Amino acid sequence: MKTTKALLALGVGLSVLLTACSATGTQVSPGTGITVKRDGYGIPHVYADTTRALYSGYGYSVAEDRLFQMEMAKRSSIGTAAEVLGPDYVEIDKTARNSIDPQSIKDQLARLPQTERDIFEGYAEGFNKRIDEVGADPAHLMPKQFLDGDFRPEHWTGYDVAMVWVQTMANRFSQSSSELANLQVLKSLQAKNGDEKGRQLFDQLIWAEEDPGAPTTVPRDESTSPDDGPHAMSQEAGLSDVTQALPDANLTRMKNAGGGEWPHMKPEASNLWMVGADKTADGTSILMNGPQFGWFNPSYVYGVGLHGAGLDVAGNTPYAVPTVLFGTNKTISWGATAGPLDVNDVYQEVLDPSNEHAYRYDGEYRPMEVRNETIEVRGGPDVAYPVYSTVHGRVTSFDTPNGSAYSLKESWAGYEIQSLVAWIDIMKATSWDEFLEQAKKVAITINWYYADNQGNIGYVSPGRLPVRPADQDLRLPAIGDGSMEWEGIRPFEENPQSYNPEQGYLANWNNQSAAGALADGYNWSPVDRVRAITTRLEAKDKFTPGEIWDINRQASFADLNVDYLLPYLAQATEQLPGSDPVAAGVNMLRDWDGQATDDNADGVYDDPQPAIMRTWLPILFDTVIRDDLPEDVYASYAAKVYPAAGTARPAEATKLVYNALRGDESGVPQTTDFFNGADRMSVLRSTFGQAMDRLRTEQGPDPAGWKMPVAANRFDYKNYLGVPQAGSDEVLSLSPYMNRGTQNDRIVLGDGIADLCTVGPPGQSGFIAPDGTRSRHYSDQMDMYRNFQCKTDNLTEQSVDANKSSEVTQN
Template sequence: MRLKKKWGKAVLAGTALLTALSGLSLSAFAEGAKRHVEILRDTYGVPHVYANDRFGLYYGYGFALGQDRLFEMEMAKRTFSGRVSEVLGDSFLEHDKAVRATYWEPSLQKQYDALSKEDKAILDGYAAGMNAWIEKVKAQPNKLMPKQFIDFGFEPEEWTAMDVIKIYYGSMVVQFSDRTTEIENLAMLQALQAKHGKDKGMQIFNQLNFIHDSKAPTVISGDEFDWNKKTESLKAAALPSLDTLSATAASLQQASVNTNELLPTTAFRSMSNMMIVGKKKAENANAIIVNGPQFVHTNPSYVYSVGLHGAGFNVVGNAPMAAPIILFGHNDKIGWGATAGFGDTVDTFEEKLNPANPTQYEYNGKYVPMETYTETIAVKGKEPVSMEMSRTVHGIVMQTDKEKNIAYSRKRSWDGYELDSLFGWIGTTQASNYDEWSKQAERMAISISMYYGDKEGNIAYYFAGKQPQRNEQQDVRLPTPGTGSMDWKGVYPANANPQVLNPKQGYIVNWNNSPAKNYPSPDMYSFSWGAADRVHVLDSLITEKQKLSPDDMWDLIRKSSYVDVNAKFFLPYLKEATKGLPGHDELAKAAKLVEKWNTQSNDANKDNKYDSPGSLIMETWLTNMITRTLADDLPSEYFELFKSPGYPNAKAYSVNSTNIQQGTKVVYNALLGEKAGVPQTYDFFNGKAASQVVREALEDTVKQLKEAYGPDMNQWLKPVVPITFQDKNYKGIPQANPDEKVYNHQAMNRGTENNLIVFTKTGEIIGYEVTAPGQSGFVAPDGTKNKHYDDQLGMYEDFGKKRTWLTREEVEKHLESKEVLQY
């Protein structure tokens, strides 16, 4: 359903506005004057919107956003509503189908209809502001129409509140809280059991896809929050042990799964980090926040910067896909940030279909009908395509196998709470203290790690999301029988979620690691919280100094950006395995180069090669180590999912983030052996000593690098992988012209953008950010780019930052332009 209501047209301030108002009575003028919006842009082009009501405030937001990012947002709207093929053709039809399969239109509409008038005003105002700008563009296309529309051959379309909702839903809710690989996990388990037998196949599966590693580092220290103890106090089931998992696996079927459509080996490389210090560790400040959200590098930037002032708001910061929430920013009392949570809020239920009527499924002993409706997808140059949507008591049907009479539906703990989460999140930005902030944060049903700091030096962490209370016999990694016997018992209350205010250690650090002791990992084969975790890099940097200043905190970004996050865990094994070899031995020489290396993969001299051979030796050895450990035990199509060590790759779409991959974690646990936090019941080394396998992988490495780079090990220097700010969004949909890719010299393991918030001793809150390439993505019809198109590109590469201004006085001191809109 698309809302068709039009809103008022924006009118620029100045002579035209005065002329338009001159015929009004004094009372009418006064009434009209109340309904105006001011947009003040600072010297980096960031709009600060001033209005007296929510509609006007977000009207200004949408208007300014249209000026800066109209084509990007048009494609975001189409990306997340499944309407790309309407303008770009049938090559995007499968994308559109996949997107539409993620949302239930009647539910979103029902949630919108139930909103208060005040909350609706945010969504309606945002859409109306976009439409006001689009009217101006269509009135002056030769001047204002973004060149991308001209080149792609279509025009911007009118916006509705539902468009705003779907962008938020697709880019925030689905992106961060709808991850599951339970069907793929089942396919992998069955393939392993076909290759090795039932018991050995299960042993391997348990070590590949573990739900609990007792040695995994946590955001909250173990003595401050223990998930098992917390849930036991609520009389809920404790986490099942590996011995009791998969009790129902044998009864599950497997729908036809194309392994070529499984997640790529680089899945979950791009994730976010957070570093906060409070009074105990902050120097020359009460508290300091450094946030590094890691998204795909795109042009225009994935985030949009804005200030909102009035109608209960006084905030500045930025938001992914220009969401209605300022996700990373501050007001005049508190500051906040976020990273992905990765809580397991989703389960796949295997539904038994009625052989005589596949629109019915078995539930509690009888066949019941599914809810259904039809989606129609318009396709450029072709007939529309119909798509049947179905839903069981558990959720949307994602996949059906009619031959086996089964369907898989997706149950989400946040289903029906998407907009309550949105407005709770918005509410956190209006809070003035921890109690107000936490009350709003508890409304969050989706899985997000949320962070807080304030003028008094308080710091806090809250792991948001509705966590299901599952049946004790459920294997969370696999689909669950949908006949009713394995239904959830409910969800845990929000106050049971991992959380801490002013932790004893005086700081909070997160790089998407486990929130708390005994908290279960997500069900995904590509991501478990393990002992090998890159958060150790940040934790070590923070604990190196007793206190850290704002400059020290910002410099943590530079210090961590080039670190090989695998080196800490594997260097000791290389050293031990080559101990005793003569100095002239090639393996000893290679290991010595790695040992002497500072673990930084950097190109300080800008010769387009990484400075040390240790970088390439470590990457090549780890690749070979994974192969020697896992390749013979996994069916080849599944080994593909575990073989990547996750290093920057020039061929990869996004190269910003060097994460420790799941295959790497499995190998590290195998090396730990009995000391591992995951029981090692299957021997991946096939009876060999671990040190022998390490040496064999090193032999492979030396041979390969000699062939590729020659006999001189000092010349084993890997070519630098640059950062490409892509012309497509993270879903692969064009959001700029192909020739609009821009580049930085070298991949950096840091936020795609970064924020610094300093709570000073004097009570002032000072904010900084860098959001490359720039604030604006506007390219005029003649090809001229806005002055803020890429003016933060060099700043980002050099670890620079710019101020974010909050008070009107500050904004006016750094003013570039002023515009007044009437609505």
């Protein structure tokens, strides 16, 4: 707002700022009959009789713990970070604003019945009450980060509450599309190899048809999902060329959200496994969830209990959104991982040669719609710019030299708030049928998981899945001239879902949801990290809660490449004598449990095998695939073999080499011989030998002394979009890297049994007082997380009372 910018520039006091905010008409009454009880880890349990009061208590509690983080989450979401942080954040604000339709969100909120608007308005009401308290006593209550940054928190509205969820959950995990990046890669391949060979290589890198060996969450023998794969490839001839360095807001957002460069663009996301009554020792259900939002300080997630107005739930939730995304009501438990459904399409629009803001549709040029935005910039001039839209959606980039623009069409546009309300209402569900009723209302793509106190388990992947023309290639932009429009939305019954599968478990680590369910760039393959979970679930008939929890440790340190390449390497060296250095190295890998650990905390991996794998794979990939690819395309593979941040996924290059080793047995046709006619076993022996020679040269002849520095989990002070949510001196670190959830929760339900155990580092509160004193709950879950422990969360009022550290009642 202009008022805020002017006041900041003039250094006007806090009381005037708060007066200016209050002048907007924001309600600050907290309601009545609200009680907040906090447990020994600072987790608030809110008790109230009405929805508005319950959420007022929730918002107030969040503002006590995370006022600075949430202020910056709000600004990141609505695109006002530059207003307080200056010119460096203008482009981030543009990315945020380009990804939303503010009026649509406001209209959706306005259409809600008052009982549902009370959720958003009540939350803002409680949040603002705390802001006013802080404003009245800034010397003691103002978070230090505001004082350091010389600005103050602004009052919230129900729209702000909704927008934090829209951006941090709906847009971050549902707005992905790699179609434009895929087109750039295709054109690069064709420029190097010619059109036909380039297309064949593209099909081998990003395959169009399903690989039947890829693991699915819905067992393949019970899948009813439609085949969403392309039936023809005819639209390539209708697509214009594309500038290789073309900036695109959607690609930028995907990279900022944790996906990185092509082909690893989608966020790393989450894992979950659960077992039902037939696979537990006592007939309970056990749900284990590890949402992988990344690691931040304060944490991405917030712990809370909500009790009253039809709710009696506890658990964790990202950015303190107005629902518990990972939790239980003691009758059912629920969790989530990132959605796999292709609910977006990029359209290539043909521009009018005389007007780049007009495009061809249905045989005529139409003017683009325009929304004018102005970003206020602290310490600089305001930045005014237009946001353009076509019939398909917001324009993400212009490629004027090639006469094109690209727009993003979302099947879920206009249904964001409906999706959130459904996620709120699952907290009241008590059966699979009631759970599915809410899933039907969810338009974004997400994976939902269910378990109950009768030992039942279930999985559904909600989302509005378009019916596309038969000639559309999912991997590439659609043609925007009106010839490639969606033909409808598939019925919800065709969405992937499973209830009490015969195998007794369900597991997901962002793998393929069900047979036939494809997308524009996931490259689902037999090489998949979910096997680090499923192989362990299949190894036993019955599990205890402790054994289910321990899978987390095993998967967190698992090398995700060795299992796929070692069988071929062993075959390649089986005729070598045991004294041969290459054979000895292979035997070391065969004797290894695949765990990249640092138990003695000396900063290097305990065993030499991580050094062997991290030395060999780059040599192998350079030898096998580099010569077939343009250097820019190969660089994308080489950068993500064993990245410094950790091994979150198997290397994409491992999938290519694994397919090449399988040859005709591969689920992906191998039209290009990456081995160039050479004997594959000889290539494996040679490259592995080069790795062993390099290690001997660099680290000495004794393999026992070969070391590799560990990667670490870095808890960043900036949020996933790059906006500070804490002070720059608040970066935290844990070593070695653990490939696990931002938080972990394990929920056990049975007859008279309800147990919730969670850990969400660094801690519940990010509050730092003006004098620098940190809340005692600032980082009190770090050691617990490091040691794979969890705290027992209180599910009854009696338990809360027995373990409470404070209680506040508002009358």
